[in-house]
Amino acid sequence: MTRDPMPNAFIPGQGALGPVEAAMVDRRQRLLGPAYRLFYETPVHLVRGQGVWLYDPEGNAYLDTYNNVASVGHAHPRVVAAMAEQAATLATHTRYLHDGVLAYAERLLAHFPAPLSHVMFTCTGSEANDLALRLARAATGGTGVIVTHNAYHGVTASVAECSPSLGPGVPLGPHVRAIPAPDARQGDPAALFAAHVQAAIDDLLRHGIRPALLMVDTVFSSDGLFTDPPGFLAPAAAAIRAAGGLFLADEVQPGFGRTGAAMWGFARHGVIPDMVSLGKPMGNGYPVAGLVIRPEVIAEFGSKARYFNTFGGNAVAAATAMAVLSVIEDEGLLQNAARTGAMFRAGLESLARDHEALGDIRAAGLFLAADIVTDGRPDRDRAARLVNALREARILISATGPLGHTLKIRPPLVFTEDNAVLFLDRLATILKRGL
Numbered sequence: 001m002t003r004d005p006m007p008n009a010f011i012p013g014q015g016a017l018g019p020v021e022a023a024m025v026d027r028r029q030r031l032l033g034p035a036y037r038l039f040y041e042t043p044v045h046l047v048r049g050q051g052v053w054l055y056d057p058e059g060n061a062y063l064d065t066y067n068n069v070a071s072v073g074h075a076h077p078r079v080v081a082a083m084a085e086q087a088a089t090l091a092t093h094t095r096y097l098h099d100g101v102l103a104y105a106e107r108l109l110a111h112f113p114a115p116l117s118h119v120m121f122t123c124t125g126s127e128a129n130d131l132a133l134r135l136a137r138a139a140t141g142g143t144g145v146i147v148t149h150n151a152y153h154g155v156t157a158s159v160a161e162c163s164p165s166l167g168p169g170v171p172l173g174p175h176v177r178a179i180p181a182p183d184a185r186q187g188d189p190a191a192l193f194a195a196h197v198q199a200a201i202d203d204l205l206r207h208g209i210r211p212a213l214l215m216v217d218t219v220f221s222s223d224g225l226f227t228d229p230p231g232f233l234a235p236a237a238a239a240i241r242a243a244g245g246l247f248l249a250d251e252v253q254p255g256f257g258r259t260g261a262a263m264w265g266f267a268r269h270g271v272i273p274d275m276v277s278l279g280k281p282m283g284n285g286y287p288v289a290g291l292v293i294r295p296e297v298i299a300e301f302g303s304k305a306r307y308f309n310t311f312g313g314n315a316v317a318a319a320t321a322m323a324v325l326s327v328i329e330d331e332g333l334l335q336n337a338a339r340t341g342a343m344f345r346a347g348l349e350s351l352a353r354d355h356e357a358l359g360d361i362r363a364a365g366l367f368l369a370a371d372i373v374t375d376g377r378p379d380r381d382r383a384a385r386l387v388n389a390l391r392e393a394r395i396l397i398s399a400t401g402p403l404g405h406t407l408k409i410r411p412p413l414v415f416t417e418d419n420a421v422l423f424l425d426r427l428a429t430i431l432k433r434g435l
Contacts, residue, residue, distance in 0.1 A: 016042060017042055017043070020045070020057075021043065021045045024045065025038070025043060039391075039396075039398065040387070040388055040391045041388045042388070042391065042392070044056065044062065044391065044396070045057060046062070048074075048075075049064070049070065049074030049075055050073075050074055050075050051073040051074060051075075051076075051412070051414055052064050052065075052073060052074075052411055052412050052414060052415050052416075052419055053074070054074065054396065060394060061394065062394045062395070062396050063394065063395050063396065063411075063419060063422060063423060064396050064411060064412065065395060065396060065397050065409050065410070065411040065415070065419075065423055066396050066397050066398050066408065066409070066410060066411070067396075067410075067411075067412065068253055068258065068281055068367075068410045068411075068412070069279075069280045069281055069284075069285045070284055070285050070412050071256050071258075071281035071282075071284055071285075071324065071328075071412060071413055072284050072324055072327045072328060072331075072333065072412065072413055072414060073284075073412040073413070073414040074412070076284060076323075076324075076327060076414075078323050078326065078327055079283075079284045079286075079320060079323045079324055079327065081323075082319045082320055082322065082323035083286060083316060083319065083320045083323070085319070086100070086315055086316045086318075086319035086320070087316045089315075090315045091314055091315055091316045092314060092315055093308075093309070093310050093311065093312075093313070093314050094121065094308075094309075094312070094313040094314070095308065098315050098318075100315050100318035100319055100322070101121065101313045101314075101315070101317075101318040103318070103322065104318040104319075104321055104322045104325075105119050107322065107325060108290075108292075108321070108325065109292065111263045111264075111325075112264070112276070112292055113272045115272055115294050116272065116273070116276060116292045116293065116294060117294070117295055118292070118293045118294075118295055118298055119290050119291065119292045119293070120290060120291045120293065120298075120307060120312075121288065121289070121290045121309065121312040121313030121317065122289045122290055122291065122309055122312040123287040123288065123289060123309065123311050123312050123317075124154070124279065124280060124287060124289050125153075125154055125250070125252035125277055125278065125279025125280065125289050126153075126154025126155050126156050126159055127154075127156065127289060127309070127312070128154075128252075128277040128278060128279065128289045128290055128291045129153045129154045129156075129159045129162075129215070129248070129250065129277050130154065130156040130158050130159050131291050131307070132213070132215070132248050132275050132277055132291055133145070133158050133159065133162075133212075133213065134301065135275065135291075135293065135297055135298055135301050136212040136213040136245070136246050136248070136275075136297075137212055138300045138301035138304070138305075139246065139296075139297050139298075139299075139300050139301065140210065140211070140212045140213075140244055140245055140246060141210060141212075141244075142209070142210030142211050142212035142213075142244065142245060143175045143209060143210065143212055144175050144176075144177070144201075144204035144209040144210060144211040144212050144213075144245070145162050145173075145175060145176045145177070145212060145213045145214075145215055146176075146177050146178075146179060146197055146200045146201070146204075146211070146213070146214045146215065146240065146245075147162050147163070147164065147176060147177075147178055147179075147215050147216070148164075148178065148179060148180065148181045148216060148217075148220060148222075148223050149164055149178045149179065149180055149181060149223065149402055150164055150165045150181070150222050150223045150224070150400075150401065150402040151163055151164055151165060151178070151215070151216070151217065151220075151222055151223065152165040152166070152217070152222040153215060153217075153250055161173035161176055162176050162215060164178050165222045165402075175204075175209050177200035177203055177204060179193075179196035179197065179199070179200050180192075180193075180196055181193075181220045181223035181224065181226050182220065182226050182232055182233075182236075183224075183226055184226065184228055184229065184232075185360070188232075189226065189229070189232040190231065190232035190233075190234070190235050190236075191235065193232060193233070193235070193236045194235035194236045194238070194239050197214060197236045197239045197240060198239050201239065201240065201243045201245075205243075210244065211240060211243045211244060211245035212245050212246065213240070213245055213246050213247075213248055214236060214237065214239075214240035214245060214246070214247050214248065215248045215250060216233070216236075216247075216248070216249065216250060217250045217252070217253060217254065217265075218233065218249050218250065218251060218254050218264070218265030218266045218268075218269070219253065219254040219258075219259065219265050219364055219367055221253045221254070221367065221400065221408070221410075222400055222401075223400075223401060223402065224362075224369060224371075224400060224401035224402070224406045225362045225363070225364075225367060225368070225369035225400075225406065225408070226362065227259070227268070227362060227363070227364040227367075228362070228364075230261075230268040230269060230270070231268075231269050231270050232269065233266065233269035233271055234269055234270055234271045237271045237273070241274075246274040246275065246297060247271070247273045247274050247275075248273060248274065248275045248276070248277060249264065249265065249266040249273040249275070249276045249277070250277050251264050251265055251266070251276050251277060251278055251279075252277060252278065252279030252280075252281070252289075253279070253281075253367070253410070254364070254367060255276075255278055255279075255281065255282075256278075256281050256282065256324070256328060256413075257328055257333050257334035257337055257365070257413060258281075258337060258364075258365055258366060258367050258410065258413070259337065259364040259365040259367060260334060260335075260337035260338030260339075260341050260342075260364065260365025260366065261338065261364065261365065262334075263334065264276065265364070268364070274293070274294050274297050275291055275292065275293050275294070275297060276291070276292040276293075277289075277290075277291050277292075278290045278291070278292065281324075282321050282324060283317060283320045283321045283324060284320070284323075284324050286316075286317060286320040286321075287311065287317070288312070288313070288317035288318075288320060288321050289312075290312075290313075328413065331414070333413040333414065334413075336366075336413060336414070336415075336416075337365035337366040337413055338365055339417075340366060340415055340416060340417050340419075340420055341363060341364070341365040341366045341367070341368065343417050343420055344363070344366070344368060344409075344417075344420040344423075344424075345361060345363040345368060347420060347421070347424040348361045348363075348368065348370055348424070349361050351424065351427060351428055351431065352370070354431075355428075355431040355432075356373070356374075356375075357372055357373065357374070357379075357382060357386070357431060357435060358370055358371075358372070358373075358431070359371035359372065359373035359376070359378075366410065366411060366413060366415055367409070367410045368407075368409040368410070369400070369401075369406050369407060369408060369409065370406065370407040370409070371401075371405055371406050371407075372386055372399075372405050372406070372407060373405070378403045378405040379405055380399075380403055380404040380405045382405070382435050383399045383404060383405045383406070383407065384399065384404070385435045386407070386430065386435055387399050387407070389430045389433075389435070390426060390427065390430065393426040393429070393430065395422075395423055395426050395427075397409055409423075
């Protein structure tokens with residue numbers, strides 16, 4: 001095990017932007033425009049990454065407990081080697097015969113239930129979800145889409161209309177209905193969520209819109225992380241199918257072993273989706289993603305249209321993604337997510353018993369959420385102060401949920417129990433100081 005580069009003593013961050021970083025912020029605003037956002041009150045200037053660590057120009061190490069895209073750790077040597085070797089040999093698309101993409105497709109599909117037997121490759125999760133919308137419309141003849149209130153499914157024009165978390169500047173499409181996420185604190189999540197899906201179906205039909213797709217992140221990460229009890233998604237999937245629509249499991253965030261219970265978040269619910277979208281964790285951040293599909297779903301689309309993506313599924317993407325799968329399997333990262341995640345959750349729950357700022361703790365493997373509260377009520381400002389205080393302690397996380405009061409913790413899958421102890425120690429120190 002590589003020794004943690006951060007010593008045990010509490011170390012504050014810079015506290016204020018240096019002249020180089022201040023100039024970079026000004027330059028960024030001038031060049032990239034007003035729509036881009038930076039994390040933290042004092043933005044972090046990063047120059048390299050390794051494993052669970054990110055480094056600034058002075059060599060200071062930051063513990064990364066946020067970036068799930070680097071699923072098997074930043075700059076994993078086996079992934080980098082596979083990427084470089086293939087890039088030095090051949091980099092071309094899927095309209096030529098090449099064994100790499102076929103070998104990867106076979107290996108990837110072996111991790112899915114047998115009915116999910118086709119895969120189409122894209123560059124991003126946004127593209128995968130955009131493609132899913134096209135297939136659903138062709139297969140069902142409908143256009144209606146159901147998502148949750150604070151869902152995020154991507155940034156193409158079609159999926160941005162299905163992503164309420166992007167804010168009021170990106171309004172939902174007239175064919176989209178948003179429903180509450182399945183929060184077990186509100187009652188039986190299986191019954192409640194299915195009832196909300198049915199109500200959305202009924203409303204679509206009242207407006208002459210045929211339902212096409214129920215689209216959910218299977219851990220509801222942007223809604224605040226709702227994972228328990230396992231099995232609650234099955235009635236909702238049955239409801240949309242009874243209405244002639246399809247069920248899409250968005251696995252961009254929970255997929256590839258993140259939950260610790262299985263490779264895919266939907267597996268915890270005993271339901272087989274009609275489509276499963278995958279994102280850049282597939283390639284440890286390399287732009288490779290995909291859509292796994294039941295053959296009958298693509299039959300209508302495939303008979304009338306061709307699919308082509310210049311970069312999706314190219315030879316370098318296939319080699320990189322294959323290396324990621326090998327690392328997950330060979331290094332036991334699914335098991336690590338279960339073991340380390342359980343220890344991490346227990347540590348957060350222990351802290352919550354001593355600090356009123358920590359409310360409900362929710363988790364599935366190495367995906368954890370902690371509500372930040374004051375007098376038991378959601379406190380967005382306090383959550384922001386805590387996120388920034390952790391950044392000053394060189395721990396990187398973010399906040400999520402419709403009220404912005406939920407800490408979002410999803411480190412690379414190589415995160416260890418020692419890393420979790422370090423996080424908990426820093427968090428305890430900050431909480432004792434008060435917020």
